[in-house]
Amino acid sequence: MQKSKFGAIxxxxxxxxxxxxxxxxxxxxxxxxxxxxxxxxxxxxxxxxDLGRDLFSRTLYGARIxxxxxxVAVTIAILIGTLLGALSGYYGGLLDALIMRFVDxxxxxxxxxxxxxxxxxxxxxIYNVMIVIGLTSWMGVARLVRGEFLTLRERQYVEAAxxxxxxxxxxxxxxxxxxAQAPIIVAATLGMAGAILTxxxxxxxxxxxxxxxxxxxxxxMDSQAYLMDAPWMAIIPGILILVTVLSLYFVGEGxxxxxKS
Amino acid sequence: MLLEVKNISKSFGKVKAVDNVSFSVEEGDSVxxxxxxxxxxxxxxxxxxxxxxxxxxxxxxxxRDRSLTYPYNIxxxxxxxxxxxxxxxxxxxxxxEALEEPIKIHKTNAKVAELLELVGxxxxxxxxxxxxxxxxxxxxxGIARALAVEPKFLILDEPVSALDLKTQVQILNLLKDLKSKxxxxxxxxxxxxxxxxxxxxxxxxxxxGRIIESGPAELVFSSPAQDYTKRLLASVL
Numbered sequence: 183m184q185k186s187k188f189g190a191i192x193x194x195x196x197x198x199x200x201x202x203x204x205x206x207x208x209x210x211x212x213x214x215x216x217x218x219x220x221x222x223x224x225x226x227x228x229x230x231x232d233l234g235r236d237l238f239s240r241t242l243y244g245a246r247i248x249x250x251x252x253x254v255a256v257t258i259a260i261l262i263g264t265l266l267g268a269l270s271g272y273y274g275g276l277l278d279a280l281i282m283r284f285v286d287x288x289x290x291x292x293x294x295x296x297x298x299x300x301x302x303x304x305x306x307x308i309y310n311v312m313i314v315i316g317l318t319s320w321m322g323v324a325r326l327v328r329g330e331f332l333t334l335r336e337r338q339y340v341e342a343a344x345x346x347x348x349x350x351x352x353x354x355x356x357x358x359x360x361x362a363q364a365p366i367i368v369a370a371t372l373g374m375a376g377a378i379l380t381x382x383x384x385x386x387x388x389x390x391x392x393x394x395x396x397x398x399x400x401x402x403m404d405s406q407a408y409l410m411d412a413p414w415m416a417i418i419p420g421i422l423i424l425v426t427v428l429s430l431y432f433v434g435e436g437x438x439x440x441x442k443s
Numbered sequence: 444m445l446l447e448v449k450n451i452s453k454s455f456g457k458v459k460a461v462d463n464v465s466f467s468v469e470e471g472d473s474v475x476x477x478x479x480x481x482x483x484x485x486x487x488x489x490x491x492x493x494x495x496x497x498x499x500x501x502x503x504x505x506x507r508d509r510s511l512t513y514p515y516n517i518x519x520x521x522x523x524x525x526x527x528x529x530x531x532x533x534x535x536x537x538x539x540e541a542l543e544e545p546i547k548i549h550k551t552n553a554k555v556a557e558l559l560e561l562v563g564x565x566x567x568x569x570x571x572x573x574x575x576x577x578x579x580x581x582x583x584x585g586i587a588r589a590l591a592v593e594p595k596f597l598i599l600d601e602p603v604s605a606l607d608l609k610t611q612v613q614i615l616n617l618l619k620d621l622k623s624k625x626x627x628x629x630x631x632x633x634x635x636x637x638x639x640x641x642x643x644x645x646x647x648x649x650x651x652g653r654i655i656e657s658g659p660a661e662l663v664f665s666s667p668a669q670d671y672t673k674r675l676l677a678s679v680l
Binding site: 339341343345347356357 | 519522530
């Protein structure tokens with residue numbers, strides 16, 4: 183419970199900072215303003231990078247990108263996963279078998295290689311990163327939602343809805359889905375952590391968010407060559423990714439605990 | 444004739460849940476369907492509601508069949524009140540929303556406030572969620588929801604067996620009032636014969652998927668023809 187509160191507060195602060203980046207950031211994140219590779223100081227809180235850009239400003243703008251990618255990718259994954267899982271669990275039979283085999287096929291690909299392959303073929307852009315991560319991470323949600331629907335569709339209020347004359351559409355979205363939302367929210371928080379990590383990994387490999395746009399992942403990539411001379415360049419985005427992902431996990435665990443009781 | 448059931452059968456695997464059942468219900472009747480659990484009462488009810496398709500047989504409401512074989516159409520005439528008020532209401536829907544739903548689907552003239560009043564609940568219950576209500580109150584909501592469709596025929600599937608004795612009496616009285624007020628026809632499913640005796644004028648006794656005895660309530664109670672009915676009566680009285 184304490185951990186999840188901590189996580190929620192951290193996330194809230196990060197989101198506010200990310201939204202307020204244009205106001206807070208002391209410099210333009212892409213502007214080359216100073217001599218390169220300066221350590222943290224009062225003038226540059228997080229130092230400057232190899233091109234002489236202010237790292238605090240870049241971190242704030244990077245948070246916007248990283249969090250947005252996480253949110254959008256997870257939204258895509260939740261939408262696809264919920265829809266397919268709901269159809270699968272509600273109707274069962276052949277449709278269920280088809281959807282679940284499709285899930286198995288998607289899961290059989292190591293997703294990072296799948297993402298890399300797609301990213302190499304497409305022109306790398308933030309939007310592609312979001313879509314590709316979303317399209318390759320919905321399978322867990324689909325399985326989860328299917329399981330929920332399998333149990334919930336046997337509830338008496340579902341039969342009552344049917345007796346009243348509710349359409350399948352209405353039963354799925356008005357009667358069953360609202361009762362399955364807690365595990366979906368948990369999956370969304372955990373999925374967002376995963377999406378942020380994937381975005382970082384992609385950007386680190388140069389296939390994600392493209393410079394000069396800052397994301398925490400490509401800031402890490404920029405730091406590679408200067409690990410000995412400028413460790414802050416790697417440590418700061420690294421810690422931020424770690425803290426964000428951990429906070430999301432804590433929040434997810436917290437919601438799971440609350441809804442269990 | 445409100446409802447005519449002809450030779451309906453339904454099996455689940457090798458089990459014959461409903462075995463060649465025929466009966467009819469006149470408008471204004473209050474028919475008691477008695478039998479121990481597993482005798483096929485609930486399966487029969489689900490078939491009557493169109494929730495389950497019979498393997499064989501025919502079922503006619505108001506003399507018409509084809510146009511009423513779709514669940515949607517049956518739901519306009521026949522409604523059900525479930526046994527367990529804890530589970531028959533969607534926990535994520537306010538009472539008002541739950542009552543609004545059938546009104547919208549069937550475009551009836553019923554009003555949420557009037558429905559609540561009809562079943563003896565305060566109007567402001569419309570804004571509450573089911574978990575804020577007692578078992579008896581939920582069962583009243585269940586009744587109101589069924590009535591929102593303005594049905595002619597109400598199937599009551601053990602509507603009081605999950606309630607305490609005092610609440611049972613209140614709900615039974617409510618059902619009796621509603622029947623005369625709204626000119627309803629009841630099919631009352633129960634294993635508790637005293638409840639049936641209170642409310643029903645005709646009785647069907649079901650055993651292993653078959654209807655083994657039927658007739659006017661007084662007759663079945665005073666001189667049961669079947670041994671099974673005698674035992675059933677003896678076990679209660």
